[in-house]
Amino acid sequence: MTPSRARRAVLGDVRFLIGIVLVIASVAGVWLLVSSSRQTxxxxxxxxxxxxxxxxxxxxxxxxxxxxxxxxxxxxxxxxxxxxxxxxxxxxxxxxxxxxxxxxxxRVRTTTVVVTSTAIPAGVQAGTAVELWHAPLGEDGRTFDEPRVLVADAVVATVAEAEGMLSQSSTDVELVIDRADVADVLAAISGGSAISVIPSGAGS
Incomplete structure (x- = not known):
């Protein structure tokens, strides 16, 4: 056998062995994937x-x-x-x-407050992400200023009662809010603001 033919034979054997290794690795990978997917x-x-x-x-x-x-x-x-x-x-x-x-x-940086909202949309329940809006009482004590966002990211803990979409009756809602927002919420309540709970994104 000439040297060139010997080299070609050796290269052929090496490529054959590499091919076998790749096939084995592929089969093993599929088996491991299927096996892991069946494990719970x-x-x-x-x-x-x-x-x-x-x-x-x-x-x-x-x-x-x-x-x-x-x-x-x-x-x-x-x-x-x-x-x-x-x-x-x-x-x-x-x-x-x-x-x-x-x-x-x-790790808790939140607390709960109870607000009385004049309008609770249907579907608002425990776990609903909401915005808290308020309309400050006007200087005349009878009218209200334009509504604005008081807390942008609150979560409903409980709803005392819900009588349908945009019910006119007042509803007590317990909200989870950041402790940093507590002072503003209490000030709005004590100042006589009209407060509304709105599902996140509905007021934009």
């Missing part, structure tokens, strides 16, 4: 809507087995829920609970 992990799922700052415990969740693959560590497992935990953002009913959505009380 127990995570917590909210059984009710939970608002920011609200204390939570195991009674607020159910355990479900879900195939999350590499994302499993991003969600809260039953054993990860510690006593004294609170929600740091709204958790809607049926939502799988991200680990980042639960923390301890030291």
């Amino acid at each position: 992990a127990p995570v917590l799922q909210a059984t009710r809507t939970v608002v920011p700052g609200e204390a939570i415990d195991s009674g607020d969740f159910q355990v479900v087995d879900v195939g999350l693959g590499a994302l499993a560590d991003s969600y809260l497992a039953p054993q990860d829920l510690e006593p004294g935990s609170i929600a740091v953002r709204t958790l809607t009913k049926g939502e799988l609970v991200p680990a980042s959505a639960v923390g301890d009380a030291s």
Whole structure:
């Protein structure tokens, strides 16, 4: 066998071996992908809507087995829920609970206030993101100035009553707001402002 033919034979063998390695790697990758997709992990799922700052415990969740693959560590497992935990953002009913959505009380920068709104649109309920608008009482004590946004990002905790779209009766609404907004809200209430709760985006 001439040297050139020997080199071609060696190169052919190397390419053949590389081809086999690539096929094996491809098959192994597909097998691992299919295998991981079939694996499930127990995570917590909210059984009710939970608002920011609200204390939570195991009674607020159910355990479900879900195939999350590499994302499993991003969600809260039953054993990860510690006593004294609170929600740091709204958790809607049926939502799988991200680990980042639960923390301890030291992370809470919100509180709740109760306002009396003259108009509650239908569909506003616990967990709804809303804007708080107010119309300051005029100098004559009988009329109101033009409405303006008081709190741009509040969350409804509870609604005392809802009698349909744009009901004329007053409704007490408990809102979750940033502590920095508390003074302005209390000042508006004590100053006699007409207050309205509007779903976020509806007033723009």
